[in-house]
Amino acid sequence: MNDQELLRPLIEPNTTKLILVVMDGVGGLPVNGTSELEKANTPNLSLLASSSACGLQVPVAYGITPGSGPGHLGIFGYNPLQYEIGRGVLEALGLGIHLTENDIAIRCNYATVIREGTKTVIKDRRAGRIPTDHSKKITEMLQEKIKQIDDAQIILLPGMEHRFALVLRFSHVLEKGADAIEDTDPQKEGLEPVTPLPSNVSAKHVLEIALKFVEKAAQILKDQEKANYILLRGFSSVPKIPKFNDVYGVRSLAIATYPMYLGVAKLLGMDTVKPEGGIAQEVETLKKNYDNYDFFYLHVKKTDSNGEDGNFEGKCRVIEEFDKNLPDILSLNPDVLVITGDHSTPALIKGHSWHPVPVLLKSRYVFGRTSASFTERECLKGEFGIFHSTDIIPLMLANGMRLKKFGA
Amino acid sequence: MNDQELLRPLIEPNTTKLILVVMDGVGGLPVNGTSELEKANTPNLSLLASSSACGLQVPVAYGITPGSGPGHLGIFGYNPLQYEIGRGVLEALGLGIHLTENDIAIRCNYATVIREGTKTVIKDRRAGRIPTDHSKKITEMLQEKIKQIDDAQIILLPGMEHRFALVLRFSHVLEKGADAIEDTDPQKEGLEPVTPLPSNVSAKHVLEIALKFVEKAAQILKDQEKANYILLRGFSSVPKIPKFNDVYGVRSLAIATYPMYLGVAKLLGMDTVKPEGGIAQEVETLKKNYDNYDFFYLHVKKTDSNGEDGNFEGKCRVIEEFDKNLPDILSLNPDVLVITGDHSTPALIKGHSWHPVPVLLKSRYVFGRTSASFTERECLKGEFGIFHSTDIIPLMLANGMRLKKFGA
Numbered sequence: 001m002n003d004q005e006l007l008r009p010l011i012e013p014n015t016t017k018l019i020l021v022v023m024d025g026v027g028g029l030p031v032n033g034t035s036e037l038e039k040a041n042t043p044n045l046s047l048l049a050s051s052s053a054c055g056l057q058v059p060v061a062y063g064i065t066p067g068s069g070p071g072h073l074g075i076f077g078y079n080p081l082q083y084e085i086g087r088g089v090l091e092a093l094g095l096g097i098h099l100t101e102n103d104i105a106i107r108c109n110y111a112t113v114i115r116e117g118t119k120t121v122i123k124d125r126r127a128g129r130i131p132t133d134h135s136k137k138i139t140e141m142l143q144e145k146i147k148q149i150d151d152a153q154i155i156l157l158p159g160m161e162h163r164f165a166l167v168l169r170f171s172h173v174l175e176k177g178a179d180a181i182e183d184t185d186p187q188k189e190g191l192e193p194v195t196p197l198p199s200n201v202s203a204k205h206v207l208e209i210a211l212k213f214v215e216k217a218a219q220i221l222k223d224q225e226k227a228n229y230i231l232l233r234g235f236s237s238v239p240k241i242p243k244f245n246d247v248y249g250v251r252s253l254a255i256a257t258y259p260m261y262l263g264v265a266k267l268l269g270m271d272t273v274k275p276e277g278g279i280a281q282e283v284e285t286l287k288k289n290y291d292n293y294d295f296f297y298l299h300v301k302k303t304d305s306n307g308e309d310g311n312f313e314g315k316c317r318v319i320e321e322f323d324k325n326l327p328d329i330l331s332l333n334p335d336v337l338v339i340t341g342d343h344s345t346p347a348l349i350k351g352h353s354w355h356p357v358p359v360l361l362k363s364r365y366v367f368g369r370t371s372a373s374f375t376e377r378e379c380l381k382g383e384f385g386i387f388h389s390t391d392i393i394p395l396m397l398a399n400g401m402r403l404k405k406f407g408a
Numbered sequence: 409m410n411d412q413e414l415l416r417p418l419i420e421p422n423t424t425k426l427i428l429v430v431m432d433g434v435g436g437l438p439v440n441g442t443s444e445l446e447k448a449n450t451p452n453l454s455l456l457a458s459s460s461a462c463g464l465q466v467p468v469a470y471g472i473t474p475g476s477g478p479g480h481l482g483i484f485g486y487n488p489l490q491y492e493i494g495r496g497v498l499e500a501l502g503l504g505i506h507l508t509e510n511d512i513a514i515r516c517n518y519a520t521v522i523r524e525g526t527k528t529v530i531k532d533r534r535a536g537r538i539p540t541d542h543s544k545k546i547t548e549m550l551q552e553k554i555k556q557i558d559d560a561q562i563i564l565l566p567g568m569e570h571r572f573a574l575v576l577r578f579s580h581v582l583e584k585g586a587d588a589i590e591d592t593d594p595q596k597e598g599l600e601p602v603t604p605l606p607s608n609v610s611a612k613h614v615l616e617i618a619l620k621f622v623e624k625a626a627q628i629l630k631d632q633e634k635a636n637y638i639l640l641r642g643f644s645s646v647p648k649i650p651k652f653n654d655v656y657g658v659r660s661l662a663i664a665t666y667p668m669y670l671g672v673a674k675l676l677g678m679d680t681v682k683p684e685g686g687i688a689q690e691v692e693t694l695k696k697n698y699d700n701y702d703f704f705y706l707h708v709k710k711t712d713s714n715g716e717d718g719n720f721e722g723k724c725r726v727i728e729e730f731d732k733n734l735p736d737i738l739s740l741n742p743d744v745l746v747i748t749g750d751h752s753t754p755a756l757i758k759g760h761s762w763h764p765v766p767v768l769l770k771s772r773y774v775f776g777r778t779s780a781s782f783t784e785r786e787c788l789k790g791e792f793g794i795f796h797s798t799d800i801i802p803l804m805l806a807n808g809m810r811l812k813k814f815g816a
Binding site: 064070081346354380 | 414418773777778789791796801803805813
C-alpha cells in the first residue's frame with residue numbers, strides 16, 4: 001500500500017492537468033453472461049481503454065465491501081483503515097453542511113414511543129417512516145424552537161422520511177474522543193432507549209447536551225401521532241486528516257451533484273462546485289473551471305443509484321450517457337485522465353460489493369493495447385493488474401510528472 | 409493482507425453453506441511441458457473452473473516454502489507470520505493427540521551414544537533409523553515405566569523409525585515462554601548432547617522435567633544396542649490463537665484422514681471427523697454432516713504424498729480421483745465452494761515448494777469465463793490474480809453474504 005509520507009518529499013510542482021472521474025459503484029457482475037459495463041454500448045470508453053493503462057483496484061481488501069466513505073478515501077490515496085469518516089459526519093455532509101473541528105454530527109431517527117409509568121418504550125424505531133414533507137416540517141419547527149443548548153449551537157438538517165441530522169457546534173475545537181458515544185437506538189422495538197456511558201469527560205459533556213436536546217424535542221413533539229421521540233446514532237467528529245492539496249501539491253476542484261461527495265471533498269480541503277443537472281452539466285463545469293485548477297475530481301452518481309435499485313438496464317444507460325460525454329472531457333486533452341469507481345455496486349446484488357473496480361489511466365507514459373474495452377474482464381488483462389485503490393493517486397502524480405526520484 | 413480484527417465486527421450471521429477443499433500440495437511444476445494438474449484428465453474440474461473465479465494464492469510470501477502448519481494457517485485466514493505452530497506440537501498432533509494449554513510437546517529422536525568417562529558422546533543421532541516396530545515397542549515400554557515426573561504427566565506417542573513425541577501434561581495452564589527451550593540435539597555426531605539454558609523460571613522447570621525423563625529413559629534403555637538415548641527437539645506449546653468459529657461466525661467441521669490435519673483443525677476449535685478410506689468416503693462424510701454445519705474443511709492428502717515421493721503420475725491419479733468425486737460435492741449445491749491447496753508439492757522437487765497455488769471459487773457472485781481449467785497457468789488468467797492465502801476466507805465469507813459493509 002502506498003504511503004502519503006513516502007510521497008510528500010517527492011512532490012514536484014508542475015503545470016500538468018489531472019482528471020479523476022469516479023463513476024460511483026461502476027463495477028458490476030454478470031447477469032445472463034455480461035456485466036453492466038460489458039452490456040452497455042460504449043464506443044468511446046472502449047477506444048480509450050485500448051490505448052490506456054488498465055487494471056482493477058481493490059478499495060479496502062479482498063472480500064471487504066466498502067461504504068462510500070472508505071471507498072472515496074481509498075481512491076484519494078488515504079488508507080481507509082487508518083482514516084475513518086463516522087456515520088454522523090457522512091450523513092451530515094450528505095445533507096449539505098460544511099463541518100469543522102468544532103462539530104459533533106449525529107444521525108437521528110424520529111421514533112414512536114409510548115410511556116409506561118416512568119418508562120419510555122420504543123414502539124417504532126422509524127416512526128412509521130413518516131413522509132419526507134412532514135419530517136421536514138417538524139425538523140424546521142424544532143430548529144426554530146431549539147437553537148442553543150449550553151455551549152453548543154444546535155443545527156438540524158432535514159433528511160428523508162424519518163431521518164435527519166443533528167450537529168452540535170461548539171465554540172472550541174473538540175478533544176479527541178469527544179465523539180466516543182454509543183447509540184441511544186437499541187436496534188429493537190419494545191425496549192427503552194439506551195443511555196450510553198461515555199468513558200471520558202468531553203464525551204460526557206457532549207452526551208449531556210445531546211440528551212437535553214432529545215428531552216426538549218420530545219416535549220415539543222409530544223402530541224405528534226408518530227414522530228414523538230428521537231433516537232441518536234453514529235456520534236462522530238471530523239477526522240484529523242491531511243489536506244489533499246498539501247499532501248499532493250495540487251490545486252483541486254471537486255465536481256459532484258450530490259452533497260455527500262462534495263462534503264467528503266471539503267473534508268479533504270478541496271474546492272467544490274455543485275452543477276445543476278447531470279453528467280453533461282458536470283463536464284460543462286469542468287471545462288469552465290479548467291484553467292483555475294490542476295486536479296479535478298468529477299463524480300458520477302447514478303451508476304450507483306441504479307445498481308442499488310437492482311436496475312441493470314438503468315445502470316447501462318448511465319454508463320452510456322457518460323460514454324457520450326467522454327469526448328468532451330478528452331477534448332480538454334488532460335495530461336492524465338483516470339476513470340474508475342469508489343466500489344462496485346452490481347445490480348445483481350442491489351448494493352455495494354467487495355469486487356475489484358475497473359480502472360483506466362490515459363497518459364503519454366503508458367503501454368495500452370492490453371484491454372479492448374473498459375470492463376471488469378478486459379481491465380483484468382491490463383498493465384496495472386489488480387492493485388490497491390490507494391495507488392491511484394501516486395500513479396496519477398507520476399504520469400503527471402509530479403514526483404521526483406526516490407533515493408539517489 | 410487481511411486482518412481478522414477487520415473482519416470480526418463485520419461478521420453477519422447467515423445460513424449459507426461454505427466448503428473449502430484443500431488438496432494438499434496440489435500445485436506442481438512442468439515435467440515434459442505439463443504440470444500434474446495440466447496432465448491429469450479432469451473434465452469436472454475444468455468445467456467448474458470455467459464458470460468460477462480463479463487465481464493463484466501465495467501461502468506465505470514469494471519464494472517462501474511453507475510447512476504444513478503455516479500453509480494451513482494461511483488458508484484458514486491466520487497470518488502465518490503472526491501465529492506459529494511449533495514443531496513439537498505439529499509432530500504430536502500428527503500422532504493423533506489432542507493438545508491443551510497445559511501441554512508442552514517435544515519431538516524426540518532415539519539416538520546411539522557411547523560413554524567416555526563422564527562424557528556422553530553421540531554416535532548416531534537417529535539410532536540407525538531403527539525399524540518402526542521396534543521403536544514402537546520400546547516407546548510403549550518407556551510409557552509403561554514412566555508415567556509421571558514431578559507435576560507433569562508423561563505421555564509418549566510412538567512414531568516412525570527413530571522418531572516419537574513426548575508430551576508433558578501439567579495440571580495447570582502454562583505461562584507464556586514456558587516452551588522457550590533450545591534443542592538438546594547438537595545436529596552433529598561426535599558431540600555431547602546440548603544442555604539448554606532457559607531464560608525464564610517456567611521454561612527452567614519444564615526443562616528439568618524433560619531432562620529427568622531423558623535420564624530415566626537412558627537408564628531403562630542402557631542395554632539397547634542402538635536406541636540407548638533420547639534427543640529432544642522442538643519444545644513447543646499450543647499457540648494462543650483465536651477460534652475459527654468465533655472469528656468467522658461459522659459452525660465448522662473438518663474432514664480429513666490424517667491426524668495432523670485434524671489436529672490443526674482442533675487447535676482452531678473446529679469439530680473434526682476422520683472417515684476410514686479415501687476421497688469418496690470423505691465426500692460421503694461431508695454429505696452425512698451437511699445439515700449440521702455451515703463451514704466444511706475437506707482435506708485430500710495423497711496429492712502431497714505422491715509429490716513428496718516424486719511420483720508425477722501417482723499425483724495425477726489422485727487429482728483424477730478427486731475429479732471423479734467432484735460432482736458428488738457439487739450435488740450439495742453449496743453457496744460457496746473453494747478448491748485449493750495449502751502449498752505446492754511438485755513431483756519434480758519431491759517436496760513442498762514456494763510456488764503459488766491454484767484456487768477456484770464457485771459462487772453466484774463471480775465473473776468466471778477467464779480460465780479453461782484448474783491449472784497453474786489457467787488460474788493465472790483468473791479474476792483473483794495472484795493474492796495472499798489469508799484472503800481466501802474473507803472472499804468465502806463475502807460470497808456467502810456473511811460480511812457487512814465496512815464504514816458508512
